[in-house]
Amino acid sequence: xxxxxxxxxxxxxxxxxxxxxxxxxxxxxxxxxxxxxxxxxxxxxxxxxxxxxxxxxxxxxxxxxxxxxxxxxxxxxxxxxxxxxxxxxxxxxxxxxxxxxxxxxxxxxxxxxxxxxxxxxxxxxxxxxxxxxxxxxxxxxxxxxxxx
Numbered sequence: 001x002x003x004x005x006x007x008x009x010x011x012x013x014x015x016x017x018x019x020x021x022x023x024x025x026x027x028x029x030x031x032x033x034x035x036x037x038x039x040x041x042x043x044x045x046x047x048x049x050x051x052x053x054x055x056x057x058x059x060x061x062x063x064x065x066x067x068x069x070x071x072x073x074x075x076x077x078x079x080x081x082x083x084x085x086x087x088x089x090x091x092x093x094x095x096x097x098x099x100x101x102x103x104x105x106x107x108x109x110x111x112x113x114x115x116x117x118x119x120x121x122x123x124x125x126x127x128x129x130x131x132x133x134x135x136x137x138x139x140x141x142x143x144x145x146x147x148x
Contacts, residue, residue: 033061035102039132040064041140044104049145052121053111056144060128061104068130068138070097075105076128082143087113087124099130111146121146 033042044059060075062068070076074092081087090107099105111119127141 033063035063037065039066039068039134039136039138041068041099041128041130041138043126043128043140043142045126045142045144048143049147050111052146052148053118056109056111058107058109058126059104060099060107062099062101064132064138065101066132066134067101068099068132070099070130073097075099075107076130076139077107078127079109080125080127082123082125087119089114119146121148 033044034040040063042059042061042063044061046057050056058077060077071094072092073095074090075097077090078086079088088109113119123143123145125141125143127139129137129139132138
């Protein structure tokens with residue numbers, strides 16, 4: 001017969017594992033695209049974890065119902081470390097760009113930083129910002145992890 005304490009600790013461990021798993025599923029929810037009424041912008045990647053050197057496809061989507069205006073042709077896209085240091089921004093011209101509701105623009109980042117060095121493993125923040133038709137600033141960011 002099994003000891004009472006072994007059964008209790010095993011039961012508590014199984015229950016804790018189940019609850020922690022459910023919590024992680026909610027926290028690690030990768031649905032990054034939600035359409036709303038009003039101004040909204042979304043950044044969508046095909047997944048949140050990437051291998052070192054893997055190309056990251058980034059979609060900037062106008063997920064609202066108002067026209068968004070960007071100051072240049074990079075659509076405000078920036079990839080930074082969590083400390084805020086700029087790692088990558090697409091080459092752009094100072095031409096004002098717009099994105100109509102429901103439309104998207106796609107960028108690819110090959111994990112090469114602006115200085116020509118490859119990105120290291122770690123967490124990176126991908127962000128963008130725009131101005132809506134009423135003059136309000138709209139911004140969004142997401143994080144991705146690069147693994148070895």
